[in-house]
Amino acid sequence: VAVKGTGEGTVTDEKGVYKISVPNEQGVLTFSFIGYVSQEIPIGPRQIVNAVMRSSATHLDEVVVTGYTDYDRSKSVSAATVIGGDKINDVPMATFEQALQGRVPGLAVSAVSGQPGTAAQVTLRGVGTIAGNANVLYVMDGVPIEAGYFQSINPGDIESVTVLKDASAKALYGSRGSNGVIVITTKKGKSGKVAVEYRSQYGISTLTTPRFDMMNTSQRKEFEEGIGIETGNRAGSFWDYSKLNPDYAKKTPEEKMRADWIVDSLLHINTDWRDLFMRNGKYMEQQISARGGNENIRFYSSLNYFDQQGLVRVSDLKRYTLKNNLDFNAGKLTANLNLNAGYSQGNLIQSEGSSSG
Structure with missing residues (x-):
């Protein structure tokens, strides 16, 4: 609580009660508190001046967080993109950077592998170092972290993500931020x-990728025998022991029995290896x-x-x-x-x- 235009000011106690000396009745009291809308109330000829504070709704996409401070986006001349936590949690995922794909201009997110929890490769405006390193710098609540820690971080705890792109925005981080900086702000309590x-x-x-219709063993046998009859070339084990192979007639009765047994055993194998793995x-x-x-x-x-x-x-x-x-x-x-x-x-x-x- 302060008297506007003077150096007089005080703070309220836990119940909101305050005492302050005013120069005259024409003064104006200013009430302010973090997270609330400031108010100015004329004093007039009264001894008690009450004020009811109302909270100030701040939109996350209008605030730019650099890791050390934050400021209104409309006052920034830097290239920065802010993503609210509600947009990140719209997409089920193991690591949060997968939700950035398609939401930040100039940011490319590519999966290194399809294994659960594996960090994606994030590239912002190409390669920015002579050594060819394209890794961006991640800062969570003011602390730099590596992408390998993402599988142990809950995306649901993220309040907002700010992507700093140009030199003026990432200058605070020096050479480590040469490829861009992604600032992560986690959720905090609210009054x-x-x-x-x-x-x-x-x-x-x-x-x-679509599933292919695979041959069963009977179809494979017909396929190999068809190639063998048409070209005389061997296309697999079925043709070696097939009765349609001209060499089959040259076999002894024991060899023919063994060939028939092999063909019959092969026909009982119908393993779908794709379904198995x-x-x-x-x-x-x-x-x-x-x-x-x-x-x-x-x-x-x-x-x-x-x-x-x-x-x-x-x-x-x-x-x-x-x-x-x-x-x-x-x-x-x-x-x-x-x-x-x-x-x-x-x-x-x-x-x-x-x-x-």
Whole structure:
């Protein structure tokens, strides 16, 4: 509470009561508080001046967070894109950077592999270093992190993501930000009644490539015999022991019996190797969170369980996360406690490629 145009000012107690000396009745009192709309009330000939504060709704897409400070987007001349947490949580995913695809101009997100929890390759406006390194810098709540930690971070705890593109926006980070900076701001408590939220998601992932109609062993036998009759060339084991092969007549009775036994045994093999290794992956996520507080103490807490099956039967990812964010404000004393705990366990397949030994 302050007298407009003078150096007189004071703060209220926990009940909102205040005392202040005013020069005359023509003065104006200014009431202000973080997160609320400021008010100016003429004093007049009264001894008590009351004010009712109302909260100020700030849209996340109008605030640019650089990691060290934040400012109104309309006052920024830098190239930056802000994505709210509601848009990130619209897409079921294991890591948050997958939700950035198609939402940020100049940002390319490509999957390195289809394994659950694997960080995607994120490139912002191409390669920006002589060494050819195209990795962007990630900063979460002011702390630089590596992309490998994403599988232990719950995307549901993200309040907003700011992508800094040009030199003026990422100058704070020096050479580490030469390829762009992605600033992640996690959720915090809000003044008001305690709000509890429960979110549950289920889904199924399938192969993007179409399934081919595979031959069974009887069709394979007819195929190999057809090639053998037309060209005389060997197309597989069936033709070696087929009765339609001219060499079959030259075999002894024992050899013919053995050839017939081999053909009969091969006809009983109908293994679909694709079904043996691949599957439709199931996805499940459960989260409960609570946030609330008052002008002095605000908190946000969440618990999350994430379970995703890969398209390959042996691949999967399970993740457990806990987050607590506590803000304390008492006059000139402010404190913040930010606790993040995550545990992930995954089974991955060997990467594609060649090996020797």
